[in-house]
Amino acid sequence: MIFSLNFLYLLVGLLLGFVALLTALDRGHPRRLTSALFWGLYAALYLAGDFMAPAVAGALMIAMALLAGCGLVKPGKHGTLNEADRRASAARLGNRLFLPALVIPVVTVLGATVLKDVHIGEWALFDKAHLTLASLGLGALLALGAACWLTRASPLQGLREGRRLVDAMSWAVTLPHMLAVLGLLFTEAGVGKAVAEVTTSWFALDSRFAAVAMYCIGMALFTIIMGNGFAAFPVIAGGIGVPVLVGQYGADPAVMAAIGMFSAYCGTLMTPMAANFNIVPAALLELPDKNAVIKAQIPTALPLLAANIVLLYFLMNR
């Protein structure tokens, strides 16, 4: 395979290593060495992760968390073109500027559909098990090439701009990763079982409506805690959905499952634990309030959760 997961880890590892190097060389940086160390550790986990003992990787992760948590990771200063130059360049390049940006989604979709079986010589182009990610990797490289060709900038400049965006998100980049780790630890420690125990034994589910409401709200709440609907579904479907809704009230399992998963997604819209959807975009869009995206989503998520309860109540026994 040419575009395998390991190749993508290598690319990201090199990007992060470059960020670390530039940070270390950035004399005007307010937290030069500790920031460089943070990005260097992250790069090492991508480049050398497969050769590390798990306990070492765990220790590196804790070290990164402490560096970020103690305010030792800061963005540097970045030389950008001033606004007049950017406007002039925008006027000169016009709509052609959109083309490289569209290369990423178009190549990703083509790769995952049309090109998925392409071989070059003996080698498959994409890793079948990670088709979308592999195609995204190819799309990102082609887009960088197209952008360099269009703007006559060097790929090195592209890496510098990449660092500017990584710096804009700063340590928030690693948050989805760390929360996923916590989710796995929760599973291993039996948090899911404990939640199911509490919801099913402490609450009365003696009316059809109460059971439906508890099921949908339970999905949302548990997703808010775990940050992931996929973690909530087995617990709440197993704890309330199957025994109570299907077993006691004769619900259609397909309706119970579909609307249950969507109730979990309402929770995803409202939780900082789903950092890659909620916290990272706030950082990426340079919003001062890290919870701004969640606040924008709550007026959609809450009415939708109520709609789910009503839909499930009326549709499950039709």
Add this chain to the structure above:
Amino acid sequence: MHTAVNLWPLLGVAVIAAGFLLRANPVLVVVAACAVTGAAAAMPVMHVLESLGAAFLKTRNLPLVLLLPLAAIGLLERFGLKEHAMASIAKIRSATSGRLLIVYLFLREISAAAGLTSLGGQPSMVRPLIAPLAEGAAEARNGSISDALRYRIRAMAAATDNVGLFFGEDIFVAFGAIVLMQTILRAEGIEVDPIRMALWGIPTAVCAFVIHSWNLRRLDAAIRREGEGK
């Protein structure tokens, strides 16, 4: 009283809730929750460290979607991608931030429902194109906009991408969530046709579109109010 299930690991959940309520640094909250959960489940320190490390290495695929496009997007931004997007939308007289985002919501939801979830995304679409377009439409209407409103428009652009993705992808039959639901239900002894699960997601998907579009209309109203207030 004795229950067969150990309820102590819930302390880890309590740490997360307290941490976010106190607005502590999220990374520190995660580490504290890991420590408390490990202790509550009576796991030795080395074992916790090994679990964390193994999980961290296993989830390295998560940030790829975010990090891979950055070099190309950053380079285009340097040469005026945002400025060009804002100037382009200003030429369309009927464009408002809300209407533009409703169109994006529709396209995002439909394409995700067809399995094309990568036609969008926060780093590759929202930051370089959708957010500047939405901001540009508001600026073209009002002349200039306050920072508070600018941030609200950006946050709504990010929210629109999320809502479209979540409630579109789950009515695509081959999506992971459908496979997951089928697997879980099979383990419970229930056999369900994936197509029926996808179909029963449609009423919620329609509700999501209607409710979020209504919120986008409210965004337009807020932009209009600020424009008239000047």
